[in-house]
Amino acid sequence: MAVIEVTDLTKRYAGQTVLNGISFSVEEGEIFGILGPNGTGKTTTVECVEGLRRPDGGTIRVLGLDPIKDGRELRELIGVQLQHTQLPENIKVWEALDLYASFYANPRDWRELLEQWGLADKRNARFGKLSGGQKQRLFIALALVGNPKVAFLDELTTGLDPQARRATWEVIKQVRASGVTVVLVSHFMDEVEELCDRVAVFDGGDIVALDTPAGLIDGVDAEHQMRFRLMTGDASLLSEVPGVTGVTTKGDQVVVTGRGDFATAVTAALARNHVMVADLRIDKRTLDDAFVALTGRSLHL
Ligand SMILES: Nc1ncnc2c1ncn2[C@@H]1O[C@H](COP(=O)(O)OP(=O)(O)OP(=O)(O)O)[C@@H](O)[C@H]1O
Numbered sequence: 001m002a003v004i005e006v007t008d009l010t011k012r013y014a015g016q017t018v019l020n021g022i023s024f025s026v027e028e029g030e031i032f033g034i035l036g037p038n039g040t041g042k043t044t045t046v047e048c049v050e051g052l053r054r055p056d057g058g059t060i061r062v063l064g065l066d067p068i069k070d071g072r073e074l075r076e077l078i079g080v081q082l083q084h085t086q087l088p089e090n091i092k093v094w095e096a097l098d099l100y101a102s103f104y105a106n107p108r109d110w111r112e113l114l115e116q117w118g119l120a121d122k123r124n125a126r127f128g129k130l131s132g133g134q135k136q137r138l139f140i141a142l143a144l145v146g147n148p149k150v151a152f153l154d155e156l157t158t159g160l161d162p163q164a165r166r167a168t169w170e171v172i173k174q175v176r177a178s179g180v181t182v183v184l185v186s187h188f189m190d191e192v193e194e195l196c197d198r199v200a201v202f203d204g205g206d207i208v209a210l211d212t213p214a215g216l217i218d219g220v221d222a223e224h225q226m227r228f229r230l231m232t233g234d235a236s237l238l239s240e241v242p243g244v245t246g247v248t249t250k251g252d253q254v255v256v257t258g259r260g261d262f263a264t265a266v267t268a269a270l271a272r273n274h275v276m277v278a279d280l281r282i283d284k285r286t287l288d289d290a291f292v293a294l295t296g297r298s299l300h301l
Helices: 042-050 071-075 093-101 110-116 132-144 162-177 189-195 213-219 236-240 262-272 287-295
Strands: 002-013 016-027 031-035 057-062 078-080 150-154 181-185 198-203 206-211 224-232 244-250 253-258 276-282
Touching: 002 042, 002 181, 016 042, 016 057, 016 181, 016 206, 031 042, 031 189, 042 057, 042 150, 042 181, 078 132, 093 110, 093 132, 110 132, 132 150, 132 162, 162 181, 162 189, 181 189, 189 287, 198 213, 198 287, 206 213, 206 287, 213 287, 224 262, 236 244, 236 262, 244 262, 253 262, 262 276
Parallel strands: 031 181, 031 198, 078 150, 150 181
Antiparallel strands: 002 016, 002 057, 198 206, 224 253, 224 276, 244 253
16 A cells, blocks of 8 residues: 655746656555655655645645645654754753654653663753764654654664664664654665665656665666686686676686676586686675666765
8 A cells, every 4th residue: 555645746946847747656664765866856855745845736645645735634644854953952852752742642652762762871861962873863763753654764874883873774674564654865875775675766856766776776787797716718708698798807817797697697608618717706786886877976976
């Protein structure tokens, strides 16, 4: 069942079109990633879906509701991660959670969230005194305190160290397992690859691809490489193998470049021709490769 349905969404600012009629749907219980370079309309899209901005065209339904007309009802059912400037420096952690819980008819017990997000010993700390990672975890806890059916998380692990990022991913998986649908705006390829069931890649106000992370990687016809050490035989025959675009040999080291599933064909050709190799490695294609192929740029400049 789709919990979010967006059809032909358009948005202009001062006559300039920033969303060109995009369509997508988010299924119940999935983590749906929104990925794209800066200024490509990700925040605008998410804020239209949340009912914070009014579209110029198209239709949006979230849990069957219209985010503008049914805004009050919808706000009871969704959780939105705040931006850093939106909490006073001197509010205590428990006060913030208690305050946000009071906005909802059926909130979660925020003490549980303190435990779940590793903030129990910071219960009485003031927001301004928290570390970047603790602030980030508090924002996620606040997005979940209303017991939402859909949570919108933006730049989930910005400012967290590698260990804290992994810990956050594990808790987000638990959130999904509890049945909450998550919309995740992210700049981190590893995070999207680890967490998202499906990803929409935004570019220039359009969705240029929408698939699972593995599907996006497979769908891109980027060149990649396999390497090995030649033990016996001749590697030059590999240049005839379908998909292979280049073979370079330096001493006994061979690098084969190709497209698609050329590695399987290369391995078969090696076996057929009794060429013995060692230390065979295939460079894994990544979501970053797919992203570059789709948008012509990398997010990690
Ligand atoms: N309130 C506004 N008034 C005018 N222009 C805006 C407004 N909000 C956003 N824009 C412009 O619309 C375009 C899309 O912005 P948006 O914030 O949706 O992109 P984004 O993909 O979320 O970018 P980022 O990754 O930097 O957050 C940008 O060119 C931005 O400058």
